[in-house]
Amino acid sequence: xxxxxxxxxxxxxxxxxxxxxxxxxxxxxxxxxxxxxxxxxxxxxxxxxxxxxxxxxxxxxxxxxxxxxxxxxxxxxxxxxxxxxxxxxxxxxxxxxxxxxxxxxxxxxxxxxxxxxxxxxxxxxxxxxxxxxxxxxxxxxxxxxxxxxxxxxxxxxxxxxxxxxxxxxxxxxxxxx
Amino acid sequence: xxxxxxxxxxxxxxxxxxxxxxxxxxxxxxxxxxxxxxxxxxxxxxxxxxxxxxxxxxxxxxxxxxxxxxxxxxxxxxxxxxxxxxxxxxxxxxxxxxxxxxxxxxxxxxxxxxxxxxxxxxxxxxxxxxxxxxxxxxxxxxxxxxxxxxxxxxxxxxxxxxxxxxxxxxxxxxxxxxxxxxxxxxxxxxxxxxxxxxxxxxxxxxxxxxxxxxxxxxxxxxxxxxxxxxxxxxxxxxxxxxxxxxxxxxxxxxxxxxxxxxxxxxxxxxxxxxxxxxxxxxxxxxxxxxxxxxxxxxxxxxxxxxxxxxxxxx
Ligand SMILES: NC(=O)c1ccc[n+]([C@@H]2O[C@H](COP(=O)([O-])OP(=O)(O)OC[C@H]3O[C@@H](n4cnc5c(N)ncnc54)[C@H](OP(=O)(O)O)[C@@H]3O)[C@@H](O)[C@H]2O)c1
Numbered sequence: 001x002x003x004x005x006x007x008x009x010x011x012x013x014x015x016x017x018x019x020x021x022x023x024x025x026x027x028x029x030x031x032x033x034x035x036x037x038x039x040x041x042x043x044x045x046x047x048x049x050x051x052x053x054x055x056x057x058x059x060x061x062x063x064x065x066x067x068x069x070x071x072x073x074x075x076x077x078x079x080x081x082x083x084x085x086x087x088x089x090x091x092x093x094x095x096x097x098x099x100x101x102x103x104x105x106x107x108x109x110x111x112x113x114x115x116x117x118x119x120x121x122x123x124x125x126x127x128x129x130x131x132x133x134x135x136x137x138x139x140x141x142x143x144x145x146x147x148x149x150x151x152x153x154x155x156x157x158x159x160x161x162x163x164x165x166x167x168x169x170x171x172x173x174x175x176x177x
Numbered sequence: 178x179x180x181x182x183x184x185x186x187x188x189x190x191x192x193x194x195x196x197x198x199x200x201x202x203x204x205x206x207x208x209x210x211x212x213x214x215x216x217x218x219x220x221x222x223x224x225x226x227x228x229x230x231x232x233x234x235x236x237x238x239x240x241x242x243x244x245x246x247x248x249x250x251x252x253x254x255x256x257x258x259x260x261x262x263x264x265x266x267x268x269x270x271x272x273x274x275x276x277x278x279x280x281x282x283x284x285x286x287x288x289x290x291x292x293x294x295x296x297x298x299x300x301x302x303x304x305x306x307x308x309x310x311x312x313x314x315x316x317x318x319x320x321x322x323x324x325x326x327x328x329x330x331x332x333x334x335x336x337x338x339x340x341x342x343x344x345x346x347x348x349x350x351x352x353x354x355x356x357x358x359x360x361x362x363x364x365x366x367x368x369x370x371x372x373x374x375x376x377x378x379x380x381x382x383x384x385x386x387x388x389x390x391x392x393x394x395x396x397x398x399x400x401x402x403x404x405x406x407x408x409x410x411x412x413x414x415x416x417x418x419x420x421x422x423x424x425x426x427x428x429x430x431x432x433x434x435x436x437x438x439x440x441x442x443x444x445x446x447x448x449x450x451x452x453x454x455x456x457x458x459x460x461x462x463x464x465x466x467x468x469x470x471x472x473x474x475x476x477x478x479x480x481x482x483x484x485x486x487x488x489x490x491x
Contacts, residue, residue: 094421094442098414125420127413139417166409168418168425171332171441171449 008061010039010143012120013071016053016080024056030073036062039122042114053080059120059143091144093119093152098137099165102128106138109159117155119144178488179218181205181245183267184253185234187477188281188308192251192484193221199485205245209254212237216246243270249277249488256283256381258399265289268296268304275301279487281308281480287381290388291396303491308483310382311335314472315483316458317389318490323462325390330432330461335382337454337474338366338373339407339427343440344452347415347424353408365454375406376427376438383429383436390431397436405439418442424450432461 017023024041031038039059049055062070074081101109110121119142128136144152153169160167178201182189185208196203202218208228213219213235228234243250250271252264261284268278268285273296280286285293286306297304307317311333320328334340338360345356357374360366372378380402387397407427418424426449428441443449448469451457456474459467473479 094423096414096417096425096442098409098411125417127417129413135411137411137414137417139421168410168414168440168442171428171430171443171447 008037008063009067010059010061010120010122011067013058013060013074014082015056015058015074016049016051016082017056019048019052019054026077027056027074027079028058030077030079031058031060031070034062034070034073035066036060036070040114040120042111055082059122061122091146091149092122093142093144093149094139094170095142095153095156096137096139096168097160097165098168099135099160099163101126101136101138101165104163104165109163109165110140112159113140113142113156116159117142117144117152118148119152119155178202178248178491179204179216179246180249180251180488181207181242181247181271182251182253183207183242184251184255184282185228186253186255188480188484189251189253190225190228191477191481192253192281194225195478195481195485197221199489201485201488204247205242206234207239207242208234210239211235212239212242214242214245243267244274247271247276249279249491251279251281251484251488252285253281253484256287258284258288261285261288265292268293272296272300272302272304277302277488277491278304279308279484279491280304280306281484283309283378283381283385286388287384288398290385290398291393294393305487305490306385307487308480310385311456311458311470312472312474312476313479313482314456314458314470314474315486316386316460316470318486319460319468319470320386320389323460323465325392327463328390328460329463330430331383331386331390331458332428332430332432332449332461333458334426334449334451334456335429335458335474336373336376336379336427337456338370339376339379340451340456341365341454342374343407343410343415343425343427346410346412347419348452350412350416352412353410374408376404379427379429380404380436380438383431383438386429386431387434387436391434395434402436402438404437407440410440419445422446426450 042057122143123141125139180203205214211233214237252267264282265285271278310316342356384397422445423442425440429438457471459469
């Protein structure tokens, strides 16, 4: 990794939100206004903290400098930031999933990949030329921690197997053949 | 050298055709039902004409060919799995008579490598099989030059039919069935393309490479390979890959004692993303970085050139 401070990196922020309408939006606003690029949001469904808050995990991209600004802004807005940037996702991984993606609940597939691999989905493109009932394809870019690509691939294969989906894997870790 | 050429298909016939150019004579030539044997050397043009016109090479008995006079037996009968017969017995007969054997047939070195090497150890003759992997491309001899112990991985596109189908699907936006039919019309795919599209052919080549890399320590067969074909690849998957600067290729990967064949995502501009029927092998060397060898991976004269290069090395 270079020392440059204007290099965009991926970060994960864990927040605890009060279960009220508009809370999530309020939490996301400081990210955008401070130059962060929102990648994904995961509610840990059904999970409530002992204080009755809802844990939310947000993946975003920003330069290290802006990231610090984002965390400050979140705290200033009274949002409970549990953990910020402890994991740095440093390896990118692109796969293509094909099969009955929509019928097998694509969003469930993605959350399972996320939960079981510690990898975060940073980009998703879906192509369903035959409509949602037909076989379709999705290109998914994931970010994982350094050295965790093989483990992530194993988990993805397991999830895909269970759902009868087909994975086209990248040739080399990071996809740079 | 005097050659006994077993198999009179695309490869065997091309070996016979090119033999005299390389200073060799053919003393026996056999197909599935006929043979021509002449210790003074057969008239190759006449025999090839007869094979084309009548479907037979001559009126001698095929079973006499193995005991005919020759220095090198060229095995170019169909590749078979399991016991690798009849190819294996042909190689055995040559080695037991202290003759050399040069193979285009993948079966014996993919399915019974240890048996072949054991026979070779007991023989004055040697076994070479460059033609079994990548047609005209000097893959095995390059591995040999570097010494297998200095090669850490080999990755490659080793089946031209599958590569033609994938690259055409990607550039034309056509689906699998359509391009397969087109490939059959063009003669790029055989009437029964199963082994090409289900990954078996590429896997046999991967297994042969693994056998060479393991240097007699572990024997590999097709059963040890993890194999997946290209039949399930959809036009939409290729489209998504393309929009991201990538493409899909059927890659054979031999690394750390594992052989794996399957469709993989590779960057569009990567050396491995060859198009059409071209093949490529990428050797990961210990001291010299990556080495790419690309070229024509199949075809009668191409494969025969590799056979004749092996004969030259004996
Ligand atoms: N074609 C390629 O580009 C290529 C590249 C690399 C390796 N190879 C390998 O090289 C070998 C030959 O390929 P090819 O394309 O030439 O195949 P091919 O055109 O199908 O020819 C096979 C030949 O073997 C003969 N044959 C079958 N059983 C026999 C037996 N028991 N004894 C003697 N001859 C027998 C056949 O006889 P009939 O003529 O009477 O049918 C035919 O002449 C195969 O193992 C193949 O996998 C081929």
